[in-house]
Amino acid sequence: MRNFSKPLPLTRRELLRGTALAAGSMLVGCGQRGCSRSAPLEKRTADVVVIGAGLSGLVTARELLKAGAGSVMVLEARNRVGGLTISQEAAPGVFVDGGGSWVRPNHTRILALAEELGVSAVDVSEGRGSPIFLFDGVRIAGAGRLFSRAEMRELRGLRDKLEAMGAELPDGAPWNAPRAAEYDSISMFNWLSENSTTVWGRRDVEMAIDWTFGCGPEEISLLRFVAAVKAQGGLENLMAISREIPKVFVGGSQQLSLKMAELLGDRVLLGSPVTRIVDEPSGPLRVETERLSIECHRVVVAMMPADARRIDFEPSLPKPKKELIRQWSGSPDYKVHIVYEKPFWRANGLNGIGVGDGSVVDFIFDNTPSSGAPGILVAFGAGEELPASLRARREAVVDALLDFFGDEAREAINVVDMDWLSEPWSSGCASPLRPGVLSKYGAALRDPVGRIHWAGSDTSLEHDGSMEGAVRSGERAAAEVATALRERGVIPAPATSSG
Incomplete structure (x- = not known):
């Protein structure tokens, strides 16, 4: 757990974050005003352009096509779809989530989407036993008392x-x-x-x-x-330890985005970071990448507000929206899966849950598949003391598990990690906001600006910050855009039944 008592010195993660942001700025830099291009942009047209091929963006595009939009384009900066979801193969045929993973029974929209796409959701495998707490160098497991009555x-x-x-x-x-x-x-x-x-x-x-x-x-x-x-x-x-058993998607949560992208086909363009959006009231709405200039009727920006800092808006956004984007903060995470031949901790009376104040690993959970093998622990870390090299970083994680689970934790057969700070197109996985941001600028979070609409998990009316929120935000943004396009005769009004 992070050391909250005093400021930390500049860390590997902060240095990496600066490098990633600089790389992102360089990649989009030629889209800013005043930068010359060596070749003219290819011109295209679409009814709607959606920026971002994560859950929210792909849901937006899918719902717009259902509503009757004739043409929708989805532009994604990465060379993959899924946004903050990514499935990684931890063992042959066994996939884990390097990003968003767990859903709850009340996450009804994403569960309905998964059913429609043919992606199964199963309860997280729940091993019986005791959790382990490791604070101030003291390990407590089983019947040990963690809290006093006063606490x-x-x-x-x-x-x-x-x-x-x-x-x-x-x-x-x-x-x-x-x-x-x-x-x-x-x-x-x-x-x-x-x-x-x-x-x-x-x-x-x-x-x-x-x-x-x-x-x-x-x-x-x-x-x-x-x-x-x-x-x-x-x-x-x-809390890290909740009584509610979450669900996971078989094959990983990225399956949802992969299946939606497959259905959308060549409407999804990867490796296409948006550099500029021009929304002059007297002229056409235009979205630009390094290669394309797309005229459209509406735009949906489907990403964390902080990530929109990479886009040049002409004319400039209203002050509340501009300040919201400027001051929005994202918190990158470090997530790692450690694979064993079997879940040895269960035989030792442990359920695989560990919570501690170490700088490398904060939270640990049992992520063993329902088949019972291989044994998989998933760990989350603050990462302030993680080494720079991949091999050394993974060795540090395994060493940290020894304090929780003993020498058997050394027998890992694979380690699969995801350091979101190394992703140049993501400002973070979660959105903590410092004092003074939400009350001053929150009202600008989801309101359209001209012909520009906003999606992304953070904009959801319910379950914001979760995959459920991402799906709901996409549905909301699509409904907004469809209404606007119907009012202008771009798409037909929905058919009504007579009776």
Whole structure:
């Protein structure tokens, strides 16, 4: 878990982040104003251009075609679809998720989408046994007591306060709450300092912040965290260890995007980062890449707000939207799967769950397939002390597992990791927001600007920040665009039955 007590020095991850952002800027740089091109752009037309081939963008395109749009183009900067979902082969025929993975029973839209696409969802394999906690060099497993009674009382009190504040927030619009500015003026670090007196009362909330947003409490406002508590149905659902058994998609969650992209065919263009969007009221709407200039009726930007910083908007976006994009923060994560011949921890009375304050590994879960083999642990880390080389980084993770599971953890047969900070086209996997952002600029999150619409998990009215939120945001954006196109006669009105 991150060291929340003092600022950290410049780390490998911060250096890598700077390199990745610089690379992204170089890749899109020739699309900015004042940069000359060696060849004219190829001109195309479409009813709608969708920017981003993650879940939200592909759902948007699919729903627009269902609504009657004649032509839709999806532009993706990466050379793959899926956005923040990516399936990796951990063992022959066994795929794991390097990005978004778990869904809950109330994630109804993504489960319906999976059923329609023929992708099965199964309960996460739940091994019986005890979790392991490793804090301040002390390992507690089995019947060991983690909390004192006083700490449990305080944790319940903190939960009640956070959930009561969450109840004040309007669904999908926390910035409209009467006390939004007040809640958004303070960080969770300061709020916990004022409301917590015990080690574990504070630490458990810090773990929920770390698990959900991949950051320390000083990096997120009270309003942002309370909104997440409300959106997920309570503080317990934000904890690393929840009573609810999640589901995973057979073959990995990227299967959803791969199947949608297959159905969309050549409407999806990979390796095509958008450099500029021109929306002059008196002229055509135009989207540009390094190779293409596409005239269209509407654009949907389907990505984390921070990622839109790479696009040049002409004319400039209104100040609230511009500031929202400028100040939006993304938190990259490090996710690694460690593969064993069998789940040895189960024979030792452990369920594979580990939570600790190490700098390499924070959270560990059993990700063994339902067949029972191979044994797979999935670990998440802050990564401040991860080595730069891939081999050394993986060795460091396995070494960290020894403190949790003993010498048997050394017998890994494969390690598959995903360091999202190395992805030049993603600002992060989660969106913690510092004080003063959500209350001031949140209202601009999903409202169209001219002929430009916005999708992406962060814009969802419900389940924002999750794959469910991504699907819902795509459905919402498609409905907005379809309505606008019908009003202008671009696509036909839906047929009505007579009776």
